[in-house]
Amino acid sequence: MVELRAVQLRLGDRHFAFDCRIETGSMTAIVGPSGAGKSTLLNLIAGFETPSEGAVFIDGQDVTALHPAERPISIVFQDNNLFAHLDVETNIALGLHPALKLTAADRERIAAALTRVGLAKLGHRKPGTLSGGERQRAAFARALVRRKPVLLLDEPFASLDSDLRHKMADLLKDLHRETGQTIILVSHNADDLEQLGATVLQVDGGQIRND
Numbered sequence: 652m653v654e655l656r657a658v659q660l661r662l663g664d665r666h667f668a669f670d671c672r673i674e675t676g677s678m679t680a681i682v683g684p685s686g687a688g689k690s691t692l693l694n695l696i697a698g699f700e701t702p703s704e705g706a707v708f709i710d711g712q713d714v715t716a717l718h719p720a721e722r723p724i725s726i727v728f729q730d731n732n733l734f735a736h737l738d739v740e741t742n743i744a745l746g747l748h749p750a751l752k753l754t755a756a757d758r759e760r761i762a763a764a765l766t767r768v769g770l771a772k773l774g775h776r777k778p779g780t781l782s783g784g785e786r787q788r789a790a791f792a793r794a795l796v797r798r799k800p801v802l803l804l805d806e807p808f809a810s811l812d813s814d815l816r817h818k819m820a821d822l823l824k825d826l827h828r829e830t831g832q833t834i835i836l837v838s839h840n841a842d843d844l845e846q847l848g849a850t851v852l853q854v855d856g857g858q859i860r861n862d
């Protein structure tokens with residue numbers, strides 16, 4: 652499970668205090684008003700923010716001092732963090748092996764992930780030549796090949812039209828069923844959450860709301 656134990660964090664004049672458990676294998680949606688602290692909660696789990704007090708555990712391991720790359724997670728963020736100078740395929744390959752030493756099986760996995768997100772023909776394009784939705788799908792494909800125990804997504808469907816939103820939500824559901832990963836996402840969209848059947852974690856004023 653993913654656990655935040657008495658975590659405290661200050662960013663500017665904002666104070667965050669999180670204490671919660673997210674069950675292993677669950678699909679959990681972090682919801683709440685703008686500025687509530689949803690992305691901050693995700694950043695604490697990912698390791699982009701470090702608590703001033705308390706600890707973050709993932710599957711029983713204290714990861715509080717670990718760099719994001721050392722944590723058993725993959726991430727899809729709003730800005731989809733793709734490298735602009737590398738083509739889509741290479742961006743995805745980096746999710747598998749930072750040194751890019753790919754086997755034939757790795758290449759097959761990359762091709763399969765691209766096909767699954769509907770980008771089979773765009774593997775050789777640079778992110779700058781793709782639409783926002785295509786970039787988001789490429790970031791999703793990278794998370795697909797990594798297969799870490801925890802998948803974090805911040806507004807993963809934000810720049811997709813409603814048709815594609817549905818398809819990607821279905822894909823996420825299939826992935827969840829197949830891999831049993833713990834999936835934690837931030838979403839503002841009630842339709843997406845209903846479609847995903849996600850367990851809801853309410854954040855407000857920098858804390859978890861328990862009602």
Ligand SMILES: Nc1ncnc2c1ncn2[C@@H]1O[C@H](COP(=O)(O)OP(=O)(O)OP(=O)(O)O)[C@@H](O)[C@H]1O
Nearest residue numbers: 662663664665683684685686687688689690691692
């Ligand atoms: N580095 C920072 N320095 C100062 N304030 C920050 C910093 N990072 C975030 N904040 C503030 O903390 C609050 C929570 O931010 P966060 O991004 O977690 O909210 P959110 O719930 O994800 O909001 P949204 O739905 O609008 O994306 C916001 O008021 C934000 O301005």
